[in-house]
Amino acid sequence: MSQIKIIALKEFKDYFISPIAYIVIALFLIVVGWFFFSTFFIYSRADLRDFFALLPMVFSFFVPALTMRLFAEEKNVGSYETLLTMPVSFVHIALGKFFAATLFTCTMLVPTLSYPIFISLIGDLDWGPVAGGYIGAVFLAGAYCAIGLFASALTRNQIIAFIIGCALCFTLTIINRMLFFMPSEIVAVIEYFGANTHFANFSKGILDTRDILYFISLISIFLFSTHLVMQEKN
Amino acid sequence: MIEIQDLTKYYNDFCAVDHISLSVRPGEILGLLGPNGAGKTTTLRMLTGYFKPTSGQILVKDLHMPEHTLTIKALMGYLPESAPLYHNMLVYDYLSYVARLKGLKDPARQLERLHTLADLCGLSGIMHKPIVTLSKGLKQRVGLAHAMMTDPEILILDEPTSGLDPNQIAEIRSIIRQIGQRKTVIFSTHILSEAEATCDRIVIINKGKVVADDTTTRLKQGALQNNLIRLALKGPDVKTACQFLADMNLNLSVSALTPDMEDQVRVEIQGPPDRDVRSDIYLKIKETDWIIMELTKETQALEHIFQKLTRENT
The missing domain is CATH 3.40.50.300 (P-loop containing nucleotide triphosphate hydrolases)
Known part of the structure; x- marks a missing residue:
C-alpha cells in the first residue's frame, strides 16, 4: 500500500513540476467555461446539466493527454528499468500511476466548483444533481484514466498513446449516440457499454449501483489489461 | 550468494x-x-x-x-x-x-x-x-x-x-x-x-x-604462459619470414598479422611455454640483412584472451 502511495504522490507532483498541469488546467477551464456559459444565460436555468453533459466529451480528449506520458515517457527515457528494479511490483506501479492521474483529473475539476457556487447566488440551485454529477465525474475520470494508462503501457511513443487513449474514450463517449446504426436486437447491450448513459444518471442526481458497478468494472478491466501488458512486455 | x-x-x-x-x-x-x-x-x-x-x-x-x-x-x-x-x-x-x-x-x-x-x-x-x-x-x-x-x-x-x-x-x-x-x-x-x-x-x-x-x-x-611474441621485419616477404622462423626448430607456431607499414612483415609467434625465445630469434635474424622493427612479448594478456575468445566464436 505504501509503495502505491509513494509512486502516486511522485507522479502527482510530477504534473506540477512541468508546465503540463498549468497548461492543461487552464485549457480545460477555458474550453468547459466557454461551452457551458455561452448557452447558460440563453436557457436561464439554474442547473449544471449542460456542464456535466460536456464532461465525457472533454475528458475523452483531456484525460489521454494527461495519461499518455505515464508509461510511454518512462519507457522512452529508460527510467522504467530503474523503477522496475526497485522493490515494487507491477501492481504497485499501475495503481500508483492510476491514482495519480485520477487525483490530478479531480484537481482539474476543483476550480469548476465555483460554477455551482456562482449559480446558487443568482438562482435556486438544486444541489442533489450537482453532488451526483461530481461523484459521477470522479468515476468517469477514473475510468478514462485507466483507459489512458492502458494506452500508455502499450507503446513508448506518447503521441500514439494519446491517439489510442482518445480513440477508446471517444468511442465510449459517443457509442450511445450511434445506436440508430445498430441492429435493434443488440441496442440495449451496446447502450449499456456507453459511458455517457451511465454518467448521465449520476448528473441527474441518481446514484444507481448499476452505474457505479459499470465504472468500477471499466476501471478494473483496463487496470488488469495494463497489468497484462506490463507483464507481456517484459 | x-x-x-x-x-x-x-x-x-x-x-x-x-x-x-x-x-x-x-x-x-x-x-x-x-x-x-x-x-x-x-x-x-x-x-x-x-x-x-x-x-x-x-x-x-x-x-x-x-x-x-x-x-x-x-x-x-x-x-x-x-x-x-x-x-x-x-x-x-x-x-x-x-x-x-x-x-x-x-x-x-x-x-x-x-x-x-x-x-x-x-x-x-x-x-x-x-x-x-x-x-x-x-x-x-x-x-x-x-x-x-x-x-x-x-x-x-x-x-x-x-x-x-x-x-x-x-x-x-x-x-x-x-x-x-x-x-x-x-x-x-x-x-x-x-x-x-x-x-x-x-x-x-x-x-x-x-x-x-x-x-x-x-x-x-x-595468457602470459602462452609466450606470445610479436615480430615486425623489414626485408623479407611473409612467406620467407614464416619459413625462416619455422626452420629454427624451436617448435614455434607462426601466424601472419596485418603490418603497420606496407614494406614490413608482421607475425605473431607462439613459443614454448618454458622458454623465452626472443634471444634465439634475434641471434638468428642477425645473420641476415633484415631489419627488426619490433620484437615484443605480449603483456596485454587479457586483451589477447578477449580477442581470441570472442573472435573464435564469430
Whole structure:
C-alpha cells in the first residue's frame, strides 16, 4: 500500500513540476467555461446539466493527454528499468500511476466548483444533481484514466498513446449516440457499454449501483489489461 | 550468494543469452566482459528481475527468482546502462523518492543516508539541481547513489563507466573498489583494463555464452604462459619470414598479422611455454640483412584472451 502511495504522490507532483498541469488546467477551464456559459444565460436555468453533459466529451480528449506520458515517457527515457528494479511490483506501479492521474483529473475539476457556487447566488440551485454529477465525474475520470494508462503501457511513443487513449474514450463517449446504426436486437447491450448513459444518471442526481458497478468494472478491466501488458512486455 | 543455472533468453527467434550458468560468491567483484551485443545487459536485466528469462533459474541467497522477486530486488542495488533517471526532478527529490520506495521511510535516517551517499558519490554540490542539467558523469554518480541507497548486499552495475572522461572513470572505479571491499559487486564492461584493474573474477561472454570464467590473476597468467611474441621485419616477404622462423626448430607456431607499414612483415609467434625465445630469434635474424622493427612479448594478456575468445566464436 505504501509503495502505491509513494509512486502516486511522485507522479502527482510530477504534473506540477512541468508546465503540463498549468497548461492543461487552464485549457480545460477555458474550453468547459466557454461551452457551458455561452448557452447558460440563453436557457436561464439554474442547473449544471449542460456542464456535466460536456464532461465525457472533454475528458475523452483531456484525460489521454494527461495519461499518455505515464508509461510511454518512462519507457522512452529508460527510467522504467530503474523503477522496475526497485522493490515494487507491477501492481504497485499501475495503481500508483492510476491514482495519480485520477487525483490530478479531480484537481482539474476543483476550480469548476465555483460554477455551482456562482449559480446558487443568482438562482435556486438544486444541489442533489450537482453532488451526483461530481461523484459521477470522479468515476468517469477514473475510468478514462485507466483507459489512458492502458494506452500508455502499450507503446513508448506518447503521441500514439494519446491517439489510442482518445480513440477508446471517444468511442465510449459517443457509442450511445450511434445506436440508430445498430441492429435493434443488440441496442440495449451496446447502450449499456456507453459511458455517457451511465454518467448521465449520476448528473441527474441518481446514484444507481448499476452505474457505479459499470465504472468500477471499466476501471478494473483496463487496470488488469495494463497489468497484462506490463507483464507481456517484459 | 548468487546462483544462475542454464539461464536463457530469446527475443523472438534471436537467442541473446544461451544457457549461462554462473555462481557468485559473497564479497566478490565480478566483471562481466564481452563485445557489444554479447548478452551482458540482458543477463544483468534478468538477474535484477527486469526481464523474465525464457528458461533457467536464478537463486539469490537461496531465494528463487519469480517467487521472491520483491525480496530479491530489495537485496540488490542496480545501476542500468547510462543511468536513466527522471529528468525533471531535483537530485535531492529523486534520491529521497528512491529512499522511500526502497523502504527508508524514517525522515531522520533518510537524511543521514542521503548525506553519506552525497559524500561518497561527490553529490554534495548538486543536490538541488534538476537532473536534466547534469553532465553524464554526474548523472552516473546519482545513479550510483540510487543503487547504493539501502546499502544493499549485492550491487549490479551495467557499464558504469561508459561515456565518461578519464577522470570520471577513475573516480567511479575507486568508488566501486571501495564498495567492493564489503559487498558483492557484479559489473559489466567492454573495457578490459577496467575489469583487470577492478575485478577479482572475470567472466567473458560472447554471443550469449560464457567463454571464460576465472580469477583475474589466473586468466592473466594463463595468457602470459602462452609466450606470445610479436615480430615486425623489414626485408623479407611473409612467406620467407614464416619459413625462416619455422626452420629454427624451436617448435614455434607462426601466424601472419596485418603490418603497420606496407614494406614490413608482421607475425605473431607462439613459443614454448618454458622458454623465452626472443634471444634465439634475434641471434638468428642477425645473420641476415633484415631489419627488426619490433620484437615484443605480449603483456596485454587479457586483451589477447578477449580477442581470441570472442573472435573464435564469430
